[in-house]
Amino acid sequence: MTQDELKKAAALAALDYVPDGAVIGVGTGSTVNHFIDGLAGIKSRIAGAVSSSEASSARMRAYGIPLVELTEVDSLPVYVDGADEIDGGFAMIKGGGGALTREKIVAAVSERFVCICDASKKVATLGRFPLPVEVIPMAVRHVARELAALGGTPKLREGFVTDNGNLILDVHGLAIDDPQAFESAINQIVGVVTNGLFARRGADVLLLAAPGGVQRHERG
Numbered sequence: 001m002t003q004d005e006l007k008k009a010a011a012l013a014a015l016d017y018v019p020d021g022a023v024i025g026v027g028t029g030s031t032v033n034h035f036i037d038g039l040a041g042i043k044s045r046i047a048g049a050v051s052s053s054e055a056s057s058a059r060m061r062a063y064g065i066p067l068v069e070l071t072e073v074d075s076l077p078v079y080v081d082g083a084d085e086i087d088g089g090f091a092m093i094k095g096g097g098g099a100l101t102r103e104k105i106v107a108a109v110s111e112r113f114v115c116i117c118d119a120s121k122k123v124a125t126l127g128r129f130p131l132p133v134e135v136i137p138m139a140v141r142h143v144a145r146e147l148a149a150l151g152g153t154p155k156l157r158e159g160f161v162t163d164n165g166n167l168i169l170d171v172h173g174l175a176i177d178d179p180q181a182f183e184s185a186i187n188q189i190v191g192v193v194t195n196g197l198f199a200r201r202g203a204d205v206l207l208l209a210a211p212g213g214v215q216r217h218e219r220g
């Protein structure tokens with residue numbers, strides 16, 4: 001199976017976690033795109049979706065999936081999203097597509113985070129994938145110096161602006177032994193909007209697609 005076929009298998013397995021009549025949270029990325037394609041087939045079963053990016057909104061709008069603003073709901077029963085890396089404690093690096101801030105907001109109000117991945121995303125230690133950090137533009141050089149002081153090598157994602165009008169620094173050369181502590185440390189840097197560590201609010205369910213099938217793991 002190709003990596004894309006594995007992503008699709010994980011994504012379609014997540015349809016089992018969509019409650020009837022619910023408004024659900026929907027992430028961003030190539031794996032989630034397969035989920036949205038599957039969701040289109042059961043759209044009459046749900047009340048709507050809160051989107052984490054302009055790209056996912058456009059894809060769902062094209063299918064006629066009703067979009068709901070996060071300001072219209074107090075909580076969501078489930079949030080389905082991919083990851084760039086996930087470790088054994090279900091902490092993740094996300095934001096390879098630059099959608100980390102809205103993803104983290106939607107995840108924060110969701111009762112259950114269902115992470116959909118192909119098996120290449122499972123790692124022992126987070127950090128081989130460069131950690132995305134969304135930054136207010138005027139702070140970019142300050143934040144880069146502070147990230148270097150924390151031990152990483154930040155590189156500006158050239159020609160990229162987030163849905164929120166900000167910049168992304170991708171931090172290379174990390175081996176993150178304590179994801180929750182590192183997530184908090186980066187959040188203390190003035191000018192940082194969000195960092196791509198989802199450790200304080202990690203995944204609850206991991207649907208990991210390997211050539212032998214989709215493994216279903218629950219946290220704890």
Ligand SMILES: O=C[C@H](O)[C@H](O)[C@H](O)COP(=O)(O)O
Pocket residue numbers: 027028029030031032081082083084094095096097098099100103
């Ligand atoms: O900003 C993008 C998101 O965090 C994605 O969930 C992540 O980058 C994984 O993307 P993909 O499913 O394309 O590998």
